[in-house]
Amino acid sequence: MTASMESMESPISITRRETAGQPPLTAELHRLYDGMERGLLVPLWTEIGDLMPVSPVSAARPHRWSWTALMAMARQAGRLVPVGRGGERRALALANPGLGGRPFATPTLWAAVQYLNAGEHAPVHRHTQNAFRFVVEGEGVWTVVNGDPVAMRRGDFLPQAGWNWHGHLNLSEAPMAWIDGLDIPFSYQIESTFFEYGPDSVDAQETPDRSRSERLWGHPGLQPVTQVAPTASSPLLAYRWEVTDRALDEQLRLEDEGHPVTLAPGHAAVRYVDPSTGGDVLSTVRAEFHRLRPDTATPARRAVGSSVYQVFEGTASVTVGDARWDVERGDLFVVPSWQALTVTTGEGVDLFTYSDAPIFERLGRFRSETAGGAER
Amino acid sequence: MTASMESMESPISITRRETAGQPPLTAELHRLYDGMERGLLVPLWTEIGDLMPVSPVSAARPHRWSWTALMAMARQAGRLVPVGRGGERRALALANPGLGGRPFATPTLWAAVQYLNAGEHAPVHRHTQNAFRFVVEGEGVWTVVNGDPVAMRRGDFLPQAGWNWHGHLNLSEAPMAWIDGLDIPFSYQIESTFFEYGPDSVDAQETPDRSRSERLWGHPGLQPVTQVAPTASSPLLAYRWEVTDRALDEQLRLEDEGHPVTLAPGHAAVRYVDPSTGGDVLSTVRAEFHRLRPDTATPARRAVGSSVYQVFEGTASVTVGDARWDVERGDLFVVPSWQALTVTTGEGVDLFTYSDAPIFERLGRFRSETAGGAER
Amino acid sequence: MTASMESMESPISITRRETAGQPPLTAELHRLYDGMERGLLVPLWTEIGDLMPVSPVSAARPHRWSWTALMAMARQAGRLVPVGRGGERRALALANPGLGGRPFATPTLWAAVQYLNAGEHAPVHRHTQNAFRFVVEGEGVWTVVNGDPVAMRRGDFLPQAGWNWHGHLNLSEAPMAWIDGLDIPFSYQIESTFFEYGPDSVDAQETPDRSRSERLWGHPGLQPVTQVAPTASSPLLAYRWEVTDRALDEQLRLEDEGHPVTLAPGHAAVRYVDPSTGGDVLSTVRAEFHRLRPDTATPARRAVGSSVYQVFEGTASVTVGDARWDVERGDLFVVPSWQALTVTTGEGVDLFTYSDAPIFERLGRFRSETAGGAER
Amino acid sequence: MTASMESMESPISITRRETAGQPPLTAELHRLYDGMERGLLVPLWTEIGDLMPVSPVSAARPHRWSWTALMAMARQAGRLVPVGRGGERRALALANPGLGGRPFATPTLWAAVQYLNAGEHAPVHRHTQNAFRFVVEGEGVWTVVNGDPVAMRRGDFLPQAGWNWHGHLNLSEAPMAWIDGLDIPFSYQIESTFFEYGPDSVDAQETPDRSRSERLWGHPGLQPVTQVAPTASSPLLAYRWEVTDRALDEQLRLEDEGHPVTLAPGHAAVRYVDPSTGGDVLSTVRAEFHRLRPDTATPARRAVGSSVYQVFEGTASVTVGDARWDVERGDLFVVPSWQALTVTTGEGVDLFTYSDAPIFERLGRFRSETAGGAER
Known part of the structure; x- marks a missing residue:
């Protein structure tokens, strides 16, 4: 599968067509x-x-993966495939049907289900790719980041900026699954990847309810006045569901009280940020959580760059470019560059989403457009 | 040739091997x-x-293109292929033999020879891709940028930041060629390209010696105190050879006088910057000019990201990874990500070079390493 | 008192001394x-x-004000002086004995006790000076900032960035006092002050437990994805005591568990920051809260710029330059530029402090020095 | 004169008046x-x-100093007062009549004539105050900055950022005078000054035509790619008259050709910037050069902060607040905060000016207003 990328000579072929302008x-x-x-x-x-082209034409295609089907595969893999050094992770990656058979959800983003049986360890390593985990269901796994054990529970968002040591261990009695988001395709295309092995198993028998990072950094508007030099990435390693849920709920209540604080009527949204900068939580990945009230429809919006969505709770009817699906809890779908997205709810929906927007913003290339009111 | 990128379903194929870790x-x-x-x-x-991988493995291969051969092709194209709306430019792009037959010098960078016959116009357009021109020989062409005519002469570097209108016209009695550098492959992979047509011919019969941009911005350490809002890209549209040559010459003289201002002994180097920020001249492309004295050898250096070099004057012996070539005036060669480069001179060499380093720096991913003294 | 600053001609007088160098x-x-x-x-x-001078020589003198004495004066003023348009606020400012009799705690900082009787309003106005309130005891007052009512309670820190409308009202049955910190002396010296009157009384009969700003911004690591343009100052209008207390407590617990997260052994400290930037909560004022365990002594530290401290709880023995005091709940003291501070505890102390450090940092002038380990 | 600032107790006195609001x-x-x-x-x-106050009320008064009178005093001082260690510089500072008899041109800015006889040295020292020199007439003096000799000639602007070693020597046969601009009053008020002695005389018998800093950094749009770490201040130590003159001339020519590049019709202006950042040449001082055509009148403009002007060539009629003067070559005048300035020319005028604007911009406090079109 990787042959075309191996360092063998490719024949050059010029498109020979007698079309306009030729x-x-x-x-x-x-x-x-x-x-x-x-x-x-x-x-x-x-x-x-x-x-x-006149505007972005994506090789990627809009596609939806059903959570039920994904979990069925993940459970089978849990039975057949061990986790250990070399393979590193029992992760099943979404392969966009327009991207040459590669495990790329979009041209820049990786999305995978990771599955860990009770008692298993995923060995410690580090890599320059930026990563995060998001938990749609279950609990019992701890990610240990540079020695700091971080519990993972439904609704939690756990960033994992590049070049930090990390491993996972399942201390519960049951298997657990979650999604991994990374910038693997982007890093692969620009050829900037470093990787290093750490210990084969995770050394953390203590599993506190809250990580040290949360105890130090999880206080709104406060920063520790330590002598420690600033780090390149978010010092906060877990963004807990209770906090996210409350923030969304407050936005909708404020809207009810007459204050225009939501993204659009009936549409609350929060962005995960690095508390030490107020900027995106990862240098290449933007992550957000959106909550739509019942009977709400978002206007069509398209943006440069691609994104992945996962339904956290509820149901919705979604259109992406020419595709249309009904989605429910756990389902994942991708929005290719410059393809318009609409979401329409019946009983309301909670959506987790991530995109490559920071890449475009940092390079001065971001554009977006919303029906009935353009933004750039 | 573009079939694999068209929006048809690619079959997914999993690598099935019984190797270590599997x-x-x-x-x-x-x-x-x-x-x-x-x-x-x-x-x-x-x-x-x-x-x-443990460190970047580039799909691109080290390769050199001979200027003599390139110019022979360019002249033939000048005879056979008209320039006009639709095809837009008579440009012959370097196609790296490791990159699937596509016109990509590296995974991120485009490098082409553009050729314009006496009296020809290249029609006006604009695009979000960042571009520049560098002139290894000849003169007589004017690039008109947003209505400002900019002469092109040997040794000149002319940046063309994204989304500015531009066309070319040859007012001389002879053909002229130069190289175009762009971030087309990068923009293509991340699917962020917009393009717009302007007038079919260039409206500039005045061709002053210096562009308005140079008259307004070409004064070291001075900026106009105008009410004009800051632009997103360098307001200086021409970096003239006389200036570059003098700056390099001064570095070597200062070195002779005992001041350690050169990049390394016998190795002077300047970077083209946006005078309004002091940063790289384009948001995705770094451009530099290097001068090596006779009998100078650079230590092996490798960096994340790729670069393209053109010999401006003199000769050198070059190694890139496992490849080795003797290069002379006009020759172009590419350095893939994390492959080591050395340059050894006999009678000295002047080298123009550009790379994708700003992408990595802005995203916190840049690393480089020099034999006998690491940098990051 | 303001005569010397009025715009009358001052006679020029040259110092005539026959000392060394003259x-x-x-x-x-x-x-x-x-x-x-x-x-x-x-x-x-x-x-x-x-x-x-060779190093900063402050005109200001170290001085301590007793909270008991301050409150006695404030209560008398509460009886004798009405609050209303013109006088604007019933605030008693600390006048450093070295600063010419002016109401300046230090050359850059204002510190005052403000006192509001039950049922009183302090009229709405705005000014370019940055301000904050800190509450050492009591509750019952609401500051209404651009229409958003913000409750004030013991331990709360409430920033009030320049040019926001604000007024206060006391809805309780008892008087309430708090301290106001501003950059009045600095703004006065650099002559940059604008001031505007708003309504004579505060229009807020609703007094929710939490302000809208907290409901929207008080979630660690999360930001609202609204269309609202970024503001020039912290969008969070209240930093509650519960949060500060917990953050300090966690630092000391982490220290107990062996993690070096405190500023120094036994010395926890948090800085109040703008959650949208991670930077200081006001452009000219840094505010922090420090907690020292029992039997802890800080090393002598001096810094460019001045600061004001208030004891929130506990007692300590303090030296500033040549001065030495025992301080207790509510007491205020000032540390002039480049004078060394030490704090020694018996039973532990909680200290609120603010300084002008951002002015020096933003202008590239900050320096500090700690005995037994220099920093800059 | 400094008694009021010495560290003796000042009696506190409260203004006791029965006016409105009291x-x-x-x-x-x-x-x-x-x-x-x-x-x-x-x-x-x-x-x-x-x-x-409702808007800035400056203690400083508009004032003009005649160059003829200043030079007469400077020459006398040249005869009577030696230059050497302790006194450091033979500089005569403008003392604004509203600022208490102190040597402060404005509340933030120092302006002085410095005078050096043939063969004299001004000893080496450094200080945290930012400084620059501007030469209205004469030549023959070299400022040696960290060992780099920098010639001073009519029209040159020479920045001297804080904490760089510097001394002066007069290698010519005649005395020379120039103006020194510093942020001494500002640094004094905020009590942030450090000072250190270097050698008693300047060790530079070589006096090249161009300093090393110019040879390395004086090339528009180019920066040396050295391993040297970035410095905190402009690496360019001389901004030569030829360059400034040409830049202004080009702006007016471009205006003649129909391009709106001037600040206002007939009014060309350039700002001196740090070429490594594009920002102000000093962190606390903005410096600009303005050229007005004959029979040009600027609209009234006022800004937060103060500025000093020196006529370089030509004559003008100037109003500042309620003051009005005719000014000619060498004359200096000050514009206090928020007082309106107009300049009206007969035969045209060249004006050098500096202000404290970067202080206000970096702290978010800058405002300005131009009659017939507000800016902020």
Whole structure:
């Protein structure tokens, strides 16, 4: 599967078509194109339509994965595939049908279900890819980050910025699954990945209810005045469900009281941020949680870059470009670049989502557009 | 050629090998893998070696293109292929032999020779991709940027930040060629490209010696106190050879006088920057000019991200990873991510180079390493 | 009292002393000095010792104000002086004995006790000076900030960034007092103050337990994804005692568990920050809360800039420069620029403090020094 | 003169007036005020009019100093007062008549004429105050900054950021004078000054035409790619007249050609910036050069903060607040905070100016207003 990316010579092939804007394909021109191919050259004029479209054309396709089906596969893998050094993680990645068979949910984002049986360890390692975990159901697993054990429970968001040591262990009596989000496809394409092995098993028999990071950083508006140098990534390792739920609930109550604090009527939304900067929780990944009231419809919105959504609770009817699905708890779907998304609720829905927006914002390339009121 | 990127379903295929860290390929496991493929899922444990290597493994290969050969092709194209709306530019792009036959010099960078006959116009357009031109020989072409005509002459560097209108016209009696550098492959992979047509021909019969941008911004340490809002990109549209040459020359003279201002003994280097910020001239592209004295050898250095070099004057012996070439005026070569580069001179060399380093720096991913003294 | 600052001509007087580095005071030199005075000129050479000392020499003096004495005065003022338009606030400001009789706690900082009787209103106004309130005892007052009522209770810190409308009302049956901290002296010296009157009384008969700002922004690591433009100052208007207390307590527990998260052994400290940036809560004022265990002594530390401390609970023995006091609940003291502070506890102490450090940091002028380990 | 700032107790005195908004001065209230004075307390309500005016009321007064008169004094000082260790500099500072007889041109800015006889040295020292020199006439002096000799000639602007070693020497056959601008009053008020002696004389017998800093950094849009860490202040130590003159001339020519690049019709202006950041050349001082065509009048403009102007060439009629003067070559005048400035030319004028604007911008306090079109 990885052959095309291995370091073997690929034959160069120039698109030869007599379409508008192209010169007639004379014998002389064919000879020039043959020579260019041998010389490892390709004309702009034959490829410009593909390379420089009027607006983003995504290779990725809108797609939905059913949580029930995913969990069935994950459970089977739990039975058949051990977790250990080398394979590292029992993770099943979403493979977008437009992306060449690779385990890429979108051209930049990885999304996988990870599954850990009772008593299992996922060995310690670190990598430059940014990661996070989000828990749609279950509990009992601890991620140990640089020695700090962090419990994982339904609704929790757990960022894992690049180059921090981490392993997982399941201290409960039952298997547990969650989703892993990373920037693996992006890091892979730009060829910037480092990886290092740590201990084979996780050394944490203490499993406190709250991680040290939360005890130190989980106080709104307060920072420790320590002599410690600032870190490159969020010092807060768990964003607990109780907090997220309360923040969303308050937005909707404030709306009820007449204050325009929601993203749109009936639509509350919070962004996970690094408390030491107020910026996105990871340098390449934006993560948010959205709550829509019953009988709410979002206007069509499209943005540069791609995103992944998971239904946390409730149901909704969703359109992405030309696709349309009904989604329910645990279902995942992807929104390719510049394809319009709408969400319509019956009984209301809670949605977790992440995207690659910080990449575009940091490079001055972000654009978005909402029906009935453009933003950039 | 673009078929694989078109929006058709790609079959998912899981790598099935019984190597270290992999579970035995039992019939049951084969059935699980079959099911996963149908469900658009791929395991991490079978792909991790490819996706998360210990250090960057580039699909791109070190390669050199001879200027003589490039120019021969460009001249033929000048004879056979008209320039006009649709094809937009008579540009021949370097196609790295490791990148699937696509016109990508590296996974992020585009490098092309553009060629314009006497009297020709290249029509006006704009795009979100960042671009620049660098002139290794010749003169007579004017790039008109948002109505400001900018002459192009040997040694000049001309940035063209995204979403500015621009066209070219050749007012001389002879053809002229130069290189175009862009972030087309990167923009393509992250699917963030917008493009818009302007007038079919360039409206500039005035061709002053210096552009308005230079007259307003080309004064070291001074900025106009205008009411104009700051722009997103460098307001200076031409970095002239005389200035670059003098800056390099001064570095070497200062070194002769005992001041350690060069990058390394015998190795002067300047970076092109946006005078309004002091930062890289383009948000995704770093551009520099290096001058090595005769009989100078650079220590092996490798960096995350890729770069393209063009010999401006002189000759050198170059190694990139396992490749080794003698290069001379006009020759272009590419350095893939994390492959070590050395340059050794006989009579000295002047090198123009550009890279994708700002992408990595802005996202907190840059690393580099120099033999005999690590940097990060 | 303000005569010297009124816009009348001050006679110029040159210091005439025959000290080291000074020329002999000949008749001719006296005549030159006389001429310079008439011409509104002063030599550097006669004043340099005062103007450019080797390290900061503060005009301010270390001083302590007893809370008991302050409150006695405040109560008397509550009986004799009405609150209303014109006088605006019943506030008694600390006047440092070294600062010319002006109501300046330090050359940059204002510190005052404000006192509001049951049923009173302090009229609405706004000003460019940054302000905050800190409550050492009592409750029952609401500050209404741009229409958002914010309750004030013991231990709460309430920032009031410049140019926001605000008024106070006492809805309880008893008087209430608190301290106001502002950058009035700094703003006065640099002559940057604007002031505007709002309504004469505060229109807020609803007094919810939590302000809208807390409901929207008081969730650690979460930000509302609203369309609202970012504000210039902290969107969080109340930092509640429960949160501060818990954060300090956790630091000391983590220390007990072996993690070096405190500022120094036995010394926990948190800084109040703007959750939208992670930076200081006000652009000119840093505010922190420190907790020292029993039998703890801080090393002598001095810093550029001045600070004010208030004992929130407990007692301590304090030295500032050559001064030494025992302090108890409510007592206030000032630390002038570059004078060393030590705090020694018997039964432990909780200290609120604020300083002008952001001014120096933003202008590249901050320095500090701790005995037994310099920082800058 | 410095008595009031020495660390002796100042008596506290409360303003006792029965004006609007003040309580009746009963015997009881007098007793309260007496007690407050003894307790080092001052009411806000008696002082608020002075401390918190509706808009900035400057203690400084508009004033002009005639260059002829200044130079006469400077020459006399050159005859009577030696330059050496202790007095450090033969500098005559402008003393604003509203600022208590102190050598402060404005509440934040120092402006002085410095005078050095042929063959004299001004000893090496460094201080945290930011400084610059501007030369209205003459040449022959070299400022040696951290060992780099920098020639000073008519029209040159030479920044001297805080904490860099510097001394001056006059290698010519004639005396030379120039103006020194510093933030001494601001640094003094905020009590942040450090000072250190270096060698008693300047060790630079080489006096090249261009400093090393110019040879390394004086190339528009180019930066050296050295391993040297970034410095806190502008690496460019001389901004030469030829460059400034050309930049202004080009702005006016571009205006003639129909391009709206000037600050206002007939009014060209450049700001001196740090080429490594594009920001103000000093963290506390903004410096600019303005050129007005003949028969040009600027609209009234007022800004928070103060500024000093020096006529470089030509004449003008100037109003500042209620003052009005005709000014000519070398004359200096000050503009206090929030007082409106207009300049009207007959034959045109070249003006050098500096202000404290970066202080206000960095602290979020800047405002300005131009008649016929407000800015903030």
